[in-house]
Amino acid sequence: MTSDHPVAGRVLIAGGGIGGLAAGIALQQRGIATLVCERAPELREVGAGLLLSPNAVRVLRRLGLEDAARAGSRVIEEWRILDLQGRHLHRMRPVKTGIPALSLHRGDLQLALRDALTPGTLRLGFNLTHHREIPGGVEITNETGERLTGEILVGADGLNSRVRSGLLAPEPARFCGYVGWRCVVPWIPRGYEGAWLSESWGEGKRFGISPLGRNRCYWYATANQARASSAPVDVRSELMAMFGRWHAPIPELIAATPAETILRTDIFDRPDLSRWTRGRVTLLGDAAHPMTPNLGQGACSALEDAWVLAREMASAANGTEGLRRYEEARHRRTSWINRVSRLLGRVIQLENPAATAVRDTLLRLTPGACSDWAMRPLFRFDG
Ligand SMILES: Cc1cc2nc3c(=O)[nH]c(=O)nc-3n(C[C@H](O)[C@H](O)[C@H](O)COP(=O)(O)OP(=O)(O)OC[C@H]3O[C@@H](n4cnc5c(N)ncnc54)[C@H](O)[C@@H]3O)c2cc1C
Numbered sequence: 079m080t081s082d083h084p085v086a087g088r089v090l091i092a093g094g095g096i097g098g099l100a101a102g103i104a105l106q107q108r109g110i111a112t113l114v115c116e117r118a119p120e121l122r123e124v125g126a127g128l129l130l131s132p133n134a135v136r137v138l139r140r141l142g143l144e145d146a147a148r149a150g151s152r153v154i155e156e157w158r159i160l161d162l163q164g165r166h167l168h169r170m171r172p173v174k175t176g177i178p179a180l181s182l183h184r185g186d187l188q189l190a191l192r193d194a195l196t197p198g199t200l201r202l203g204f205n206l207t208h209h210r211e212i213p214g215g216v217e218i219t220n221e222t223g224e225r226l227t228g229e230i231l232v233g234a235d236g237l238n239s240r241v242r243s244g245l246l247a248p249e250p251a252r253f254c255g256y257v258g259w260r261c262v263v264p265w266i267p268r269g270y271e272g273a274w275l276s277e278s279w280g281e282g283k284r285f286g287i288s289p290l291g292r293n294r295c296y297w298y299a300t301a302n303q304a305r306a307s308s309a310p311v312d313v314r315s316e317l318m319a320m321f322g323r324w325h326a327p328i329p330e331l332i333a334a335t336p337a338e339t340i341l342r343t344d345i346f347d348r349p350d351l352s353r354w355t356r357g358r359v360t361l362l363g364d365a366a367h368p369m370t371p372n373l374g375q376g377a378c379s380a381l382e383d384a385w386v387l388a389r390e391m392a393s394a395a396n397g398t399e400g401l402r403r404y405e406e407a408r409h410r411r412t413s414w415i416n417r418v419s420r421l422l423g424r425v426i427q428l429e430n431p432a433a434t435a436v437r438d439t440l441l442r443l444t445p446g447a448c449s450d451w452a453m454r455p456l457f458r459f460d461g
Pocket residue numbers: 092093094095096097098115116117118127128129130204205206207234235236237239240258259260298343362363364365369371373374375376377378379380
C-alpha cells in the first residue's frame with residue numbers, strides 16, 4: 079500500500095467467492111491494500127461448472143489470469159439449443175470478439191484466483207456477523223466477537239449477504255419457481271468432444287451439457303418445482319422420472335452420476351437495485367445483484383464488478399467517492415442483465431405444450447445470426 083494513495087487504509091472484502099477474490103486481486107494490482115475475509119475454513123473445489131462468456135474472460139485477461147483460467151477449461155464456440163428428442167432448434171456462435179468463452183469448474187477458478195492474491199491477504203474461517211461505520215472507517219465482527227477494521231467494506235458474501243442485510247432494508251430473496259441440479263463427472267459423453275455445449279428444452283424443464291477440460295463434463299438441469307423440503311429425496315430417481323426419456327446421453331449421464339455428487343439448488347434472484355452503497359460500505363456480485371442462471375452471467379458480472387470497483391477506487395479522490403462511482407458505473411448494466419435473465423427463464427421454463435410448441439417453432443425459424451447479434455452487448459465489456 080503506497081501512503082500517498084487516496085485510499086489510505088485497507089479495503090475489507092467479506093466473502094472469498096469469485097467476486098470477492100477477483101476484487102481483492104484487482105485492488106491489489108492497483109496498489110490498494112485489501113483483506114479478503116471468507117467464512118469457510120478452507121477453499122476447496124466446491125460447486126460445479128461455470129460458463130464464462132467473453133466479457134468475463136476479458137476481465138481475467140486484464141488481470142493476467144486468462145491462462146490460469148484456461149488450464150482445465152474448454153473453449154466454447156457454439157451454443158446448441160435442442161428439443162428433448164435432440165433435434166436442433168437453434169445455434170449461436172456469438173464469439174467473434176477474439177476472446178473465447180470458457181467452460182470451467184467453479185472450484186478451479188476459485189483456486190486460481192486465490193493463488194493470485196498477495197500472500198497473507200486471505201483470512202479464512204472469518205464468518206462476518208455484522209459491520210458498523212466507525213470514525214474514519216468500518217469495523218466488522220465475526221461470530222466469536224473478533225473485530226477487524228478498514229477504511230472501506232465490500233460485501234461480496236453472496237445471495238444471502240450479511241453485509242447487505244446490515245446495509246439495506248431487509249427483503250427476502252425471490253424464489254423463481256424452479257430448481258436446478260448440477261454436477262461435474264469425470265468423463266466426456268460421446269458426441270461432446272468439440273467446442274460446443276448443448277441445452278435441451280422441454281415443457282417446464284431443461285438439461286444442459288457442457289464439456290470442461292481434463293476430460294470432465296458439467297451437466298445441469300432445471301424443472302418447475304416448489305422449493306426443496308428437508309425430506310430426503312432419491313435425487314437420481316427424481317431426475318430419471320423427469321429426464322429418463324430425453325435424448326442420449328441425458329439418461330446415461332444421470333444414471334452414471336453418483337447421487338451424492340449432485341447439487342440441488344432452488345433458483346433465486348432479487349429485484350434490481352439502483353443503490354447498493356452507503357457511505358464506506360458497498361456490495362459486489364450476488365450480494366448486490368443476484369440473478370437467475372439463465373444467461374450464465376452471475377459470476378461474469380461479479381468479475382466485471384471487481385474490475386470496475388478497482389478502477390474507480392484507484393482514480394477517485396477518496397474511497398467513498400470511488401464506491402459511488404463504481405455503483406453508478408455498474409447499476410444500469412447489471413439491472414439489464416438481471417431482467418433479461420429472468421425473462422429468458424420464463425421462456426425456457428414454459429410448461430404449456432401449445433406455448434412450448436410456438437417457442438420451439440420460433441426458435442427454429444430464427445437465424446443464429448440474430449442471436450449472435452442480440453448477445454453482442456452482453457458479451458462485450460469495455461470497462
Ligand atoms: C445453477 C446455477 C448455475 C450457474 N451458472 C453460472 C454460469 O454458467 N456462469 C456464471 O457466470 N454464473 C453462473 N451462476 C451464478 C454464479 O454461481 C454466481 O453468480 C457467482 O458465484 C457469484 O459470485 P459471488 O462471489 O458474488 O458470490 P458467491 O460465489 O456466493 O461467494 C460468496 C462467498 O462469500 C462467503 N460468505 C458468505 N457469507 C459470509 C459471511 N457472513 N462472512 C464471510 N464470508 C461469507 C461464501 O462462503 C462464499 O465463498 C450460476 C448459479 C447457479 C445457482
